Amino acid sequence: MIKNVLFITADQWRGSCLSALGHAVVKTPNLDKLAASGVLFSQHYAQSTPCSPSRASIHTGMYLKNHRVCNNGTPLDRRFTNIAQEARQCGFDPVLFGYTDTALDPRDLGENDPRLTSYETVLPGYSLGQGLTEAPLAWVQWLADKGYSTPEDDLCGEVYRQFDDQHKEDKRGVGYLPAPYGAEHTETAFLNEKVMQYIDSKEGNAFFIHLSWLRPHPPFLVPEPYHSMYQPAQTEPPIRHYSLAQEQAQHPYVKFLIDEKLAQQPSYGESLLPTINDEDLQQLKATYYGMMSEVDAQMGRLLDFLTKRNLLESTLIVFSSDHGEQLGDHYLLSKLGFFDQSYHIPLIIRAPGSKWDESRGTQVSKFSENIDLMPTILDLLGATPPVQCDGFSLRPFLESTSEFAWRTCVHWEYDFRDVLQGNPEHHFGLSLDECSLAVIRDYNYKYVHFNQLPALLFDLQNDPGELNNLAQHPDYIGVTLTYAQKMLNWHMRNEDRSLTGWLFHENGPSQRLPKDRNTQPR
Secondary structure, eight states, X not given: OOOEEEEEEETTOOXXXXXXXXXXXXOOHHHHHHHHTSEEEEEEEOSSSSHHHHHHHHHHOOOHHHHOOOSTTOBOOTTOOXXXXXXXXXXXXXXXXXXXXBBOOGGXXXXXXXXXXXXXXXXXXXXXXXXXXXXXXXXXXXHHHTTOOOOSSOHHHHHTHHHHTOOOOTTOOTTOSOOSSOGGGSHHHHHHHHHHHHHHHHTXXXXXXXXXXXXXXXXXXXXXTTTTSSOGGGSOOOOSOSSHHHHHTTOHHHHHHHHXXXXXXXXXXXXXXXXOOHHHHHHHHHHHHHHHHHHHHHHXXXXXXXXXXXXXXXXXXXXXXXXXXXXXXXGOOSSOSSOGGGTEEOEEEEOOSGGGGGGTTEEEEEEEEGGGHHHHHHHHTTOOOOTTOOSOOOHHHHTTOXXXXXXXXXXXXXXXXXXXXXXXXXXXXXXXXGSEEEEEEOSSEEEEEESSSOOEEEETTTOTTOOOOOTTOGXXXXXXXHHHHHHHHXXXXXXXXXXXXXEEETTEXXXXXXXXXXXXXX
16 A cells, blocks of 8 residues: 655666666666666656756656746746645645755746745745755755864855865876765765654654755765776766767757857866866766765665665655766767757656565566656556646556557657847747757657757667767658657647636536546557
8 A cells, every 4th residue: 555655856867877777887786676676667768958847847747848847947837736736635745855946937926036036946735844955055054063164155165175176096087086075974865864854753644755866966076985986997988979070060959059068167077078088087977877876875775764664565666867967978968958868767666565566676668758757656646647747657567567558759858048148049040939859769760850950860770879860861751751740749649738628518518538548659
């Protein structure tokens, strides 16, 4: 029986980076353990980047085209419900530990409301257990209470200081030095402690927790023993063209994107891509993997806690991420554009009770999307997902249902408008609403549709690295047109359906819900 919900997101986690999936370097024994007792979805994808658009999709179950949170700082329309508000209808008090990166609807705020200056406010419906934003006041104070020297003015400068030293040791690249705090005092450990204290305070009563871990989001910094856990020489080479010029020649937007990155200054010690040297990139990857192992260790700590409190077998656990990380692939860092590395993310679901035993330890290779998380959690709680949801419940996979219709592709979107500076608008001569792209990806092809810019097509069977654009190749014109039509079908199928199932007539109003949305093919 599902009594409790623990919904965890780890920020900026590449989908391939689980040892359960055979990653050649990173080791994640505790997440592997969770997957062995649950279901691992190996082809799971985010709907958008960066954080705010992606998390809006997670919490509303909607594609970006419908919720319209285009970037960090774009408000979420108050008319949309979300997972927290729906969980309240199920009798829970949803509590947030971390952040949701939500900018609130300005129509609900006064002219001088300080929340108009930040997108790091709390999603409506959540109570706040412990907030942790980019200015991590609570964590820095916690470090001070542990005896660490902490800054009075620059919150991040001291706790991330050693990375900025740009010190090189043993030819390991920029950022070799560990974090100036212990492994038991990371941001992840801090939130874990607050979560465990909260659960103990519930004294056996039901809980619904959204735990939003920062890591492995930059800055690329981690304490011992994780900072030296992986050798830079172990890391795989980047997926990219031989030269920067070849990469830029792939598409006008790729050229613009790389030029923009070349013009930026690095922050928190991030080496300046695309011109980072091999030594520094290898160290950056090794540190990133160490950050993942630190999060994995804290996952193990949390699972042990639930086991000791006899809560594991009454708690639904969902682990995923908001988006991935380019990590040097295609000469890019961060999360952006259309490449798989920014959108392929992990998903593990462990439902308690013997009802789900048949599916435990299975890996699902069919496509799933972050918009499926809200419908899945609500479905497992016995609630009906709201009509606004574009996603579908993943429950059939947990029940080991053998035959049911399911999606054969995934979609994501990226909005590259620049409300403040207007750089892409000026560069390409586009309006705000023309600065966008949408992706359809299946096992064979990936089609990228730009509003007013040329499309791209990749043959994933022969070119999994997305290095050869075939959209204008004469042998692939038919394929390109087929996928453009599929894109149009997707767009039309997922329009706003809020009241479309209602009909007023002489015998009174009738309502028809979408037929069995759990198993509709797309």
